[in-house]
Amino acid sequence: MSKSISIFDTTLRDGTQGEGISLSADDKLKIAKKLDDLGVHYIEGGIPGSNNKDIEFFKRVKDLHLNAKITAFGSTRRKNSLAEQDDNLKRMIDAGVPAVTLVGKSWDFHVHTALQTTLEENLAMIGDSISYLKRNGLEVIFDAEHFFDGYKHNPEYAAAVLAKAREAGADWLTMCDTNGGTLPQEVHDIISTVSLQLSGAQLGIHTHNDCELAVANTLSAISAGVRQVQGTINGYGERCGNANLCSILPTLQLKMGLQCIPEEALSQLTNTARYISEVANVNMPVNQPYVGAAAFAHKGGIHVSAILRDSRTYEHIAPEKVGNKQRVLVSELAGQSNVLSKAQDIGLTLDPSSEQARKVIDKIKDLEHQGYQFEGADASLELLLREATGEVNELFAFESFKMLVEKTAGRPVISEAFVKIKVGGESLYTAAEGNGPVNALDNALRKALLAYFPQLKEMHLSDYKVRVLDEKDQTAAKVRVLIESKNFADTWSTVGVSGNVIEASWEALVDSMRYALLGQISQGNDANTEREPRGLVNH
Known part of the structure; x- marks a missing residue:
């Protein structure tokens, strides 16, 4: 793998803006440790001083001695003021982190409507804020908010925002699809143009999933030259969520040949996704790509018969590469091969011509007729198979x-x-x-x-x-x-x-x-x- 991609995880900041997600300081520290074990390069911890949980997180995270860079998030100085007097910027410095994420407006519509200031003053706000943070020894990731909408409306101004951030010393220039409405081809075309204008700059991408395109837009940005990906585990985030790192990481690494995290760590992806889901108390969709329980599940008898010969017939990767596993679903639609494959998967040997195999298959079909549904109850099915083969002696x-x-x-x-x-x-x-x-x-x-x-x-x-x-x-x-x-x-x-x-x-x-x-x-x-x-x- 010749080229490497920097992975910026914002689960603890942008991810917590998703509906139903609330993390305590302890929760955030547990997740930070899990993300560090996975090998991400940046972990965005939150907004310093915005609430007691984030204050506690930034104090305690230093004791974990993580390899990843912990970053603090904040916005540019207020209009018509000085960066040195901005409380938000001071809190980012006082957080004691090596890197910060600074968000600034790049859509002229937002400058006029949300900030209610001039285009020139917005550029000054960006430049002054970045310069101040750099003078205090911080690595600065600049997030150009609403960049793609801004570029489509006023390309000269959106490009000027990035140029100003670069001039002020920003280490990364991240283009954000904040409303999640940009199409992959648009992302590719815009970034291709911008990267020529900003030759040599380190570019990043931050996408939202309002059109179900956050992952596609991220991959499109990578193909256009971006080298930092911002996203969240399981796609958590405001409205429809952020770009899902659980899909992006294996796609970049296994299909595009780009180094993201250590190869041995990729096999921990499923465990990481499920652990964070558990801590966040949010159920994972069973059909989530790569890490979902159904991502490598097979039900149709023809499919199962084929994967028993060679799993590549109906699986795009070996599930073990991302720490998942193949599952064979048993139901009234399944044939003998489904039951035999399930038995084999849990380490049982069933001779397809034996009376034992015939009885257990008949029993499963009879129970399905009574209303049992084993395709959604793998644990009950495993217990049934172990009982049938004498593998289970009850403890109570x-x-x-x-x-x-x-x-x-x-x-x-x-x-x-x-x-x-x-x-x-x-x-x-x-x-x-x-x-x-x-x-x-x-x-x-x-x-x-x-x-x-x-x-x-x-x-x-x-x-x-x-x-x-x-x-x-x-x-x-x-x-x-x-x-x-x-x-x-x-x-x-x-x-x-x-x-x-x-x-x-x-x-x-x-x-x-x-x-x-x-x-x-x-x-x-x-x-x-x-x-x-x-x-x-x-x-």
């Missing part, structure tokens, strides 16, 4: 549960669960309250198991879905419950089906914990009793 056995749901006038609903299970021959009876019956069951079951299996503290339920299967039966209809569970390393889904939503939830809940303990279950711990086959359990 269900005996009974009871629910109390009480509602009195003027008071909130109270849900309480009573659970009786057996662990290692000992019967345990616990009770717990919760925010609804499923949460109460979860709390009661954990209460019983944590003394034996403390690793369950690391997992939690992240999603809960209920689907009515027989609408014609109205309130007596069967329901299917899908539960997604997470820890910092993995995500898994389980399924339960019943005419009673509590029983279906219980089945999915128990499987989620059984899967979390799978390493111990497969070892055949003595503290176990065998559970009845799935779908036949009398809960």
